[in-house]
Amino acid sequence: MKTSNTFDAATLQKKTLAADVVIVGTGAGGGVSAEIFAEAGYKVLLIEEGPLKTARDFNMREKEAYPQLYQESAGRKTLDKAINILQGRAVGGSTTVNWTTSFRTPEQTLKHWQTHFEIGGHSKESLAPWFAKMEQRLNIEPWQIPANPNNRTIANGAEKLGWSHATIARNVKGCANLGYCGLGCPINAKQSMLVTTIPTALKAGARLIYKARVERITYSNEAVTGCELIAMDGFGQPITDTTISIKAPLVILSAGAIGSPAVLLRSKVPDPNNLIGKRTFLHPTVISAAVMPEAVNGYAGAPQSIYSDHFLWPDDNEMGFKIEAAPLHPLLTSTVLTSFGQEHFALMQQFPNIQGSIALLRDGFSEQSVGGEVVLDDYGFPKVKYELNDYFWKGAKKALLAMAEMQFAAGAKQVLPIHLYATPYRSWNEAKAAIEQLSMKPLEALVFSAHVMGGCAMGGDEELSVVDESGRYRHLDGLYIFDGSIFPTSIGANPQLSIYGLVAKLASELVAGSRI
Amino acid sequence: MVKDADETEIESSARRKVLKGALWGSLAIVSGVSLWQLSLTESVETVEADEYPYRFLNMDERLLLWAIIPAYLYPALDKNDEESRFLVLRNIDGAISGLPQSTQDELRQLFSLLSFQLGKALVAGIWTRWNQADINSLQSFLTAWRESYVALLRVGYLGLHQIIVGSFYGEPMSWQAIGYPGPPQMNLPESFYEDF
Numbered sequence A: 001m002k003t004s005n006t007f008d009a010a011t012l013q014k015k016t017l018a019a020d021v022v023i024v025g026t027g028a029g030g031g032v033s034a035e036i037f038a039e040a041g042y043k044v045l046l047i048e049e050g051p052l053k054t055a056r057d058f059n060m061r062e063k064e065a066y067p068q069l070y071q072e073s074a075g076r077k078t079l080d081k082a083i084n085i086l087q088g089r090a091v092g093g094s095t096t097v098n099w100t101t102s103f104r105t106p107e108q109t110l111k112h113w114q115t116h117f118e119i120g121g122h123s124k125e126s127l128a129p130w131f132a133k134m135e136q137r138l139n140i141e142p143w144q145i146p147a148n149p150n151n152r153t154i155a156n157g158a159e160k161l162g163w164s165h166a167t168i169a170r171n172v173k174g175c176a177n178l179g180y181c182g183l184g185c186p187i188n189a190k191q192s193m194l195v196t197t198i199p200t201a202l203k204a205g206a207r208l209i210y211k212a213r214v215e216r217i218t219y220s221n222e223a224v225t226g227c228e229l230i231a232m233d234g235f236g237q238p239i240t241d242t243t244i245s246i247k248a249p250l251v252i253l254s255a256g257a258i259g260s261p262a263v264l265l266r267s268k269v270p271d272p273n274n275l276i277g278k279r280t281f282l283h284p285t286v287i288s289a290a291v292m293p294e295a296v297n298g299y300a301g302a303p304q305s306i307y308s309d310h311f312l313w314p315d316d317n318e319m320g321f322k323i324e325a326a327p328l329h330p331l332l333t334s335t336v337l338t339s340f341g342q343e344h345f346a347l348m349q350q351f352p353n354i355q356g357s358i359a360l361l362r363d364g365f366s367e368q369s370v371g372g373e374v375v376l377d378d379y380g381f382p383k384v385k386y387e388l389n390d391y392f393w394k395g396a397k398k399a400l401l402a403m404a405e406m407q408f409a410a411g412a413k414q415v416l417p418i419h420l421y422a423t424p425y426r427s428w429n430e431a432k433a434a435i436e437q438l439s440m441k442p443l444e445a446l447v448f449s450a451h452v453m454g455g456c457a458m459g460g461d462e463e464l465s466v467v468d469e470s471g472r473y474r475h476l477d478g479l480y481i482f483d484g485s486i487f488p489t490s491i492g493a494n495p496q497l498s499i500y501g502l503v504a505k506l507a508s509e510l511v512a513g514s515r516i
Numbered sequence B: 001m002v003k004d005a006d007e008t009e010i011e012s013s014a015r016r017k018v019l020k021g022a023l024w025g026s027l028a029i030v031s032g033v034s035l036w037q038l039s040l041t042e043s044v045e046t047v048e049a050d051e052y053p054y055r056f057l058n059m060d061e062r063l064l065l066w067a068i069i070p071a072y073l074y075p076a077l078d079k080n081d082e083e084s085r086f087l088v089l090r091n092i093d094g095a096i097s098g099l100p101q102s103t104q105d106e107l108r109q110l111f112s113l114l115s116f117q118l119g120k121a122l123v124a125g126i127w128t129r130w131n132q133a134d135i136n137s138l139q140s141f142l143t144a145w146r147e148s149y150v151a152l153l154r155v156g157y158l159g160l161h162q163i164i165v166g167s168f169y170g171e172p173m174s175w176q177a178i179g180y181p182g183p184p185q186m187n188l189p190e191s192f193y194e195d196f
Helices: A028-039 A062-069 A107-117 A124-137 A149-161 A197-203 A256-267 A330-336 A341-348 A390-409 A428-437 A496-513 B005-021 B024-030 B032-048 B059-073 B082-097 B101-123 B132-146 B151-169 B190-194
Strands: A006-008 A016-018 A021-024 A044-047 A083-085 A140-142 A169-171 A207-210 A212-220 A223-232 A238-247 A250-253 A278-281 A285-291 A321-325 A354-361 A372-376 A382-385 A414-417 A447-449 A479-481
Touching: A021 A028, A021 A223, A021 A256, A028 A044, A028 A197, A028 A250, A028 A496, A044 A197, A062 A330, A062 B082, A107 A124, A124 A140, A124 A496, A149 A321, A149 A354, A149 A390, A197 A207, A212 A238, A212 A256, A223 A250, A250 A256, A256 A278, A256 A372, A256 A382, A285 A390, A321 A390, A330 A341, A330 B151, A341 B059, A341 B132, A354 A390, A390 A414, A390 A428, A414 A428, B032 B059, B059 B082, B059 B101, B059 B132, B059 B151, B082 B151, B101 B151, B132 B151
Parallel strands: A006 A207, A016 A238, A021 A044, A021 A250, A044 A207, A083 A447, A250 A479
Antiparallel strands: A140 A169, A212 A223, A223 A238, A278 A372, A285 A354, A285 A414, A285 A447, A321 A354, A372 A382
């Protein structure tokens, strides 16, 4: 990392800067854009809300990683507190802390976009070379080392039940199979933006300002003129007397599906159809914990290496779900087990034997699944409203049943659906009867999200979309949105490669079509 | 709006002094917020003597959490282990400091509600005096929040659960009992990092 080009906003001497292009956010969208623009000769300025932390800082301690590397100390929640959202906030964005799982955008999803959102330019065929390019760039390939017991449980259960399952591709190079991806890779094996595109962009002359939040994009006469920043302190709180102005004729917004709508809302950009922040998707996720007869040690080994899409695309109109494993570290595990006192301790004492399965529900594909909405609180900080309706709960119950059946088929001694009123069940029959009776309501069944998408939907219809197919903001010149916020639905798979591939295509096309 | 931290500190300290010397019954109705803390007398001195520079938690909230922490964590946390309890308290303070302002405001309200509820429980004789045996009473109270039909109380239960148990299981002192060996030791040479 060429650190002479990186600046902590609070210590920056100059309060006015200029660039050819300012890129807001350094995650999957911002990282890929930065490399493409910097290598094309643009004077690039990258802005990141979180701190600059590198392998040297990543000591694999949850206590330090969550407050430093995640939005809201890994405790970001929807407005009603019913969904807990894990989202990165550091240089590299969520790619610094994600679990490396890489899928191309499913063909069904792209076809749905074509049919329902008039998106003709992003088909399986037209995206294929861009996925191939990013797979090569980030060393994405199916995981070669045998799955850890946490993931093997999914393979074993699916095998017994005749369900489809397969190996996950990961963006790693020289991975030591440590299992601490979620706390920042201590050996730079994970090919996140932090160790790939961002260092390349800096080497090509890009500058990076970190611990800086973009308060607003500035514009005049229907064209952007730059943006204004505020410095953030070590606790992620704004330092209100430290503001910086950036002049740039081109602004690329890559602040993610919560951050990008928030910047637009704070900027009060023209939005005649009132679409900014609408249709936010989360892949709302439910969890099933199992106690296995042997040690699983879910903290060790590649966090995700096996998945099952057996239930992802059901024939009826119900909400499909993807089954994966979740790595288990003590802090996060302790917060997910919702009991207290002796009951909680008894479960924690079985920590090495606990297997964690998750089901990610594919939201946004039905008229009964319209997603959430990003709004601003009294402090100008984004909050997500997301209603978990009956349509979702039906799918969630089906997912809890499927995971319990799978875990028992794999030999689980007990299965505990993560629900306030569930207890560990000792057989599939007992679990089935109990789960069917469980009330499915917000703040009873616990719901999580690690994937934020939507909020600035692209589409062919000007009345129904925030950006067009090229990521161009419809109501201001010089403003492009290149991140997961432009997806008009959720992806139906872990989204990082979808963002890498689509943004590589959009940024390259923009560079090719413009001149500096 | 949230009051200035110093001002709140002075006010609550004064209130505690008044309460300590006052008759319980008459004050119970007007000052339910802090009354329950009278039953904490054995602990008050310990918590008040702590000189750690808390960023968020005021003295009232520290006393409240001091009582509630073992209710969530006993028997994982030994009730006489004050050192660990302080560590949990400080981690809670650090975790809250990283939350957005509106969430901090909500937590202030939650702590206030919790004090009030516990104050009422004390007055009603549901539990009488904080001492080691009263963990059961506090745990009954948590059960009531957890099983409440009122979503706001479940939010409170889960919010406190997340910051309290998380603040404990992030610490190495909790790991031996649950069979977690801790993260691997890397000991990489400085040259390793310079290559990037």
